[in-house]
Amino acid sequence: MANSVSPTSNKEVRIHDSLDELATDLVDYIAGLSEMSVKERGFFAIALSGGSLISMIGKLCEAPYNKTVDWAKWHIFWADERAVAKNHSDSNYKLAKDGLLSKVPVIPSHMYSINDNVSAEKAAKEYEFILRQLVKTRTVSVSECSDCPKFDLILLGMGHDGHVASLFPLHAALNEKEEWVTFIYDSPKPPPERITFTLPVINSASNVALVVTGSAKAEAVRLAIEESSSNCTLPAQMVRPTNGKLVWFLDRSAASKLDASQSA
Numbered sequence: 001m002a003n004s005v006s007p008t009s010n011k012e013v014r015i016h017d018s019l020d021e022l023a024t025d026l027v028d029y030i031a032g033l034s035e036m037s038v039k040e041r042g043f044f045a046i047a048l049s050g051g052s053l054i055s056m057i058g059k060l061c062e063a064p065y066n067k068t069v070d071w072a073k074w075h076i077f078w079a080d081e082r083a084v085a086k087n088h089s090d091s092n093y094k095l096a097k098d099g100l101l102s103k104v105p106v107i108p109s110h111m112y113s114i115n116d117n118v119s120a121e122k123a124a125k126e127y128e129f130i131l132r133q134l135v136k137t138r139t140v141s142v143s144e145c146s147d148c149p150k151f152d153l154i155l156l157g158m159g160h161d162g163h164v165a166s167l168f169p170l171h172a173a174l175n176e177k178e179e180w181v182t183f184i185y186d187s188p189k190p191p192p193e194r195i196t197f198t199l200p201v202i203n204s205a206s207n208v209a210l211v212v213t214g215s216a217k218a219e220a221v222r223l224a225i226e227e228s229s230s231n232c233t234l235p236a237q238m239v240r241p242t243n244g245k246l247v248w249f250l251d252r253s254a255a256s257k258l259d260a261s262q263s264a
């Protein structure tokens, strides 16, 4: 593994020689944060995304993690969801349930899935309301700089267009500063209706992991990691936790366009 830690920011880039190595490092990192959060706060508030990320965390249902992780202390959220039924193949909830959550002893009431019986707008409002209750009880911490929830970990994937969660390039949802959870009706990637955390929530997390593999995403990875913030157009580039830490988990293909000093 090649590892580069930026001395001037809270950003780390981990580049792996194989998907298996990446998955092992990622689940070790998640298990480590879970242990630390449970020790410090008694809970682990984690937000998942959909897409290829879920196959990368499947090892959590294997030994030793299935036994060593304190699953009962996990509170599980979704950084984004598609407005489809929970049993639909496009559902991010279904993906995580089938790939991980049904295979580990998480407490069902600690899985905060997004309501699939109402409009995307209503579901976003409801989800924010639920989050506000959990911030009040400190099941989810609160940011020191804003009133935003401070997740122990937000796991994000990235599309080849640089989108994260359901925040797409040049979409008005990127400018949302007040709401914690918003909705869109015009996602360029199907399905069109989606619910998503906003950037203020993502950037208030204690830890954010961006997990990206494959050469089709190499250019977006380069732009997001190497271009200065003044040229910021990619959602992935806007992921900059204010007081938290950002770790990129990449395979060699996704890292192939990075400057040699990052990928050596």
Ligand SMILES: O=C1O[C@H](COP(=O)(O)O)[C@@H](O)[C@H](O)[C@H]1O
Residues within 6 Å of the ligand: 049, 050, 051, 052, 053, 080, 081, 082, 092, 156, 157, 158, 159, 160, 163, 164, 165, 166, 189
């Ligand atoms: O639509 C989505 O896409 C992104 C990226 O997915 P990937 O399959 O290219 O890794 C995902 O992170 C997001 O949660 C999902 O809704």
